[in-house]
Amino acid sequence: MTTTQAPAHRSRSSSIPTILGKVLLLGATLAIAIWIIPALIALQQWLWVAVVLFAAIGIFVLYTTKRFIPGKYIFPGTFFLVVFLIAPIVLTFAYSFTNFGDGTRGSKEQAVSAIMGNSVQQAPDSPRYGLSVATAGDPAAGPYTFFLVDPEDQKVYQGSLEQDLTPVPAGDVTVEGGRVTEAQGFTILTMPQINAAGREIQQVSVKVDEDSAIRMLTANQAFEGTATMVYDEEADTFTNTTSGAVYTVQKVGNTDYFVDEAGNRLPQSWLQGVGGANYMRLFTDGKIAGQFLKAFGWTLVFAAGSVLSTFLVGFALALVLNDERMKSRRFYRSVLLMPYAIPAFIAILMWSNFYNRDFGLINQVLHLHINWLGDPTWAKAAVLLTNLWMGFPYMFIVCTGALQALPGDVMEAAKIDGASRLQTTMRVVMPLLLVAVSPLLVASFAFNFNNFNAIQLLTEGGPFPAGEYTRGGTDILISMIYRIAFGGSGADFGFASAVSVALFVLTGVIAALQFRFTSVLEDVN
Incomplete structure (x- = not known):
């Protein structure tokens, strides 16, 4: 039991x-x-x-x-x-089918609130409030809510772009020194966080009524002012109370804006679908299409050159150190793996100093005066050389493993047939090794096809021709897309997404062709 x-x-x-x-x-x-x-x-x-x-x-x-x-x-x-x-x-x-970008990120209601809020003017007798900036989301991205304390009666209010001024029950917040220090369900931003997100917070206005709103004055103070831009919801128009100009919704390019009779548009718009306009711009705009094709050509050269150079150097070193007559092979292999052990961003930043025209190690040691990063051709050579340094240890490891896995009787048979060492390497070792490493070569090509770090950290895509900011001399497609999306002239995420989709398709097609080619190598077995 x-x-x-x-x-x-x-x-x-x-x-x-x-x-x-x-x-x-x-x-x-x-x-x-x-x-x-x-x-x-x-x-x-x-x-x-x-x-x-x-x-x-x-x-x-x-x-x-x-x-x-x-x-x-x-x-x-x-x-x-x-x-x-x-x-x-x-x-x-x-x-990729929208106009998503700077000034076109939110809804139309948010755009209307932003336009009215940005037009708020402070008067000498404008009421002021103790301000605390808070968020229920990410402090770096928002959305942001203002907690306001009236200095006269210590009443607490809250509001945001989406929420008009609303009283807050006393038990939901903690007030110290005329400002809210804690709020239930919210994170109160610190001064460094407010400074980091200052541009976005400056766009926040809290609507009080049809003619007034509250905006941030300093990091801990806000003011209530009068809006010079008044929105008529029925007519869907803005009226400038100072000049009398009326702004109606009109199409500018592929985006709706509020535009007056003189053709002047307000800067704020909203997220809208644009159909295939971004793709049409990519393939029909001569300047952009030309830049895309040039970047695509260099991307192919960069990816193929990086794979070929790293493989040849790695294979040669693996072949030499696989010879049993070579002494201290373990020591040499350990030394050759050192570049692979150093983090890539540190290696790239180190090499960027080597290429300095006046004080760089390369020019000083070789007594040269080459403008490595200022000339497009030399900059491309610098990128390939740096990528070779960082990539050959990986190929060395792969080739060493593949060589040690090759059957010894095949090499013995080649020697018996009278093949020289070079013939054995090129006609026996190389084909058998490619069968094993070809998928890794395809993966390495795909990685370098989108190797953003190697470009951004070394050259930042430059050098740039005069008046050109979309594509630099060493920009590959992914770094060009990054500049379109986050460029200094304003983010254009919709168009950058369209270019990303095109890049995704190109990468897939090229990878498929490569795998189809490598399948031929299987016949070697």
Whole structure:
């Protein structure tokens, strides 16, 4: 009887941690879903609402039943695949059909509030408030809410671009020194955080009524002023109360703006669908299409040159150090792996100093006066040379492993047939080695095709021709896209997304062709 009860006892004991684990997992999932879904709905992030909702439902379905056993192991990987790969691709593709960029990020209601808020003028007798900037999201990205303390009666108010001025119950906030220091559900920004996000916070205005709004004066003070731009919701127009000019919605390019009779438009617009206008601009605008083709050509040269040079150097070194007659092979292999052990960004920054025309190590040691980073041709050579330094240890490791895995009887047969060492290397070793390493060469090509760090950290895409800011002499496609999206002339995420989609298609086509070519090598076996 004792022997039959022991397994049941152990089963009950082992099931307790399992049940507790499920309760904690499901409780945490439910809490996160309840917390994050309302915030995403408020931000109108419908894709992420769907992802969180389906993930929460999937977790409850999978981990509350004894069915779908394989799904319990597949789900975590699938979830992270969707979040970090599929969703960004979908968002990029969706944004490529919009005008998303600086001044066109929010809704029309937000644009109207921003236009009115930016027109608020301070008068000598304008009321002032103790200001605390807060957010329920990321302190660096917002959205931002103003907590305002009236210095006369110490009443607390809150508001934002989306929320008009609203009284706050005393129990929901803590007031010290005439400012809100704590607010339930919000993070109060510190001075460094306010300075970092100053541009976005300056755009925030809190509507008081149709003619007045509150804006930030200093980091801890706000003022209530009169708006010179008044919006008529029925007519969908803005009127400048100072000049009398009326602004109506008109199409400028592929985006709607508020424009007056003289053709002057207000700077703020809103997120709109533009169809295939971004793709038409990419392929029909002669200047942009030309820059794209030039960047694409250099990208191919850079990726192919990097793969070829690193492979040849790595293969040669692996071949030499694989010879048993070579002494101290372990020491030499350890030395050759040192560039691979140094973080890439440190190596690139170090090499950028080597290329200094006046004080760089290369010019001083070789007694040269080459403008490495100022001349387009020499800058390309510098990029390839730096990438060779960082990439050959990887190819050395790969080739060393492949050489040691080759069957020795094949080489012996070649020697018996009278083949020289060079002939054995080129006609026997090389084809067999390519069968093993060709997929890695394809992967290395794809990596260098989008090797943003090697360009941005070394040359920042330069040198730039006079008057050209879209593409520099060493810009590959990915660094050109980065400049379009985050350039000094203003971000254009919609167009950058269209270029990214084109780059994604190009990379896929090239990779498919490469894999088709490498499949031919399998006939060697």
